[in-house]
Amino acid sequence: MSADQEEAPAELARLWRLPVSTSGLGRPAALDTERVVRTGVELADRDGLAGATLPKIAKELGVSPMSLYRHVGSKDELLVLMRDLALGAPPEVETAPGRWRAGLRQWAVAQRLVNHDRPWLPRLPIAGPPMGPHEIAWMEAGLSALSGTELDWAAKVGALTLLSGYVRHASLLAQEHAQGRSETGLSQEETERAYGRTLARLITPDRFPQVALLFSSGLFAAAPDGAYDDPATDHDFVFGLERVLDGIAVAVDRAQAPTGEGAATGTGEGATP
Secondary structure: OOHHHHHOOHHHHHHOOOOOOOOOOOOOOOOOHHHHHHHHHHHHHHHOHHHOOHHHHHHHHOOOHHHHHHOOOOHHHHHHHHHHHHHOOOOOOOOOOOOHHHHHHHHHHHHHHHHHHOOOHHHOOOOOOOOOHHHHHHHHHHHHHOOOOOOOHHHHHHHHHHHHHHHHHHHHHHHHHHHHHHOOOOOHHHHHHHHHHHHHOOOOOOOOHHHHHHHHOOOHHHOOOOOOOOOOOOHHHHHHHHHHHHHHHHHHHHHHOOOOOOOOOOOOHHHOO
16 A cells, blocks of 8 residues: 555545555455445435435445444545445547547536436535546546647636536436426426417517517427437537537637637637537
């Protein structure tokens, strides 16, 4: 074990699964951090975040709750450990010069899919900057996508923070919409059509002229079946994602422009989906 590993705080050692010294000899411990955290993730996948408490993990493992504290220091630490494990490995992203937008799109869509498969994940509190090995691997992938740009490090980190924040918000919003629809039994497309029909009867041009034009446009009636089945191609998600990428494109173009040329034009690969 290196000196750095020996000096790592216990929480960081557990997060990175660094070897820890054990006193005495005898049989290996029946539990370790990996098993405890993996059980927590499995329970959260099955029962939601409320099903992944330390007492419920202990019951699932057939041990006393107090025995878990040798491997997980607290409830808050458990959530940090679960988040990193649940994220898994990042995708392979485009890293070629001029392909930063495709790379960030792959990065964002992959996060959206993870959040869809594990809806409890975006509900975890943000305890601080990325610290775990999977979180750092996702950071590496995002920075790699931006490696061909002239953005400075602060701008690159800002772009990733903006993008991941958008994905998290979109994931939570999709969950809330789904929960609302579960009470009616309607699909998203059916909900939009019903919304359009109902409001079109109530909105008058003299009071809400622009909204009246919106509802008379047929936009909501035109929602095709299956338009929201794939979270990666959901129209609302994709529209917002492309607008965030448009904003990052301005910063990329500005960083590449020679000094004194002024504001970015937004042209080139960075300006189009």
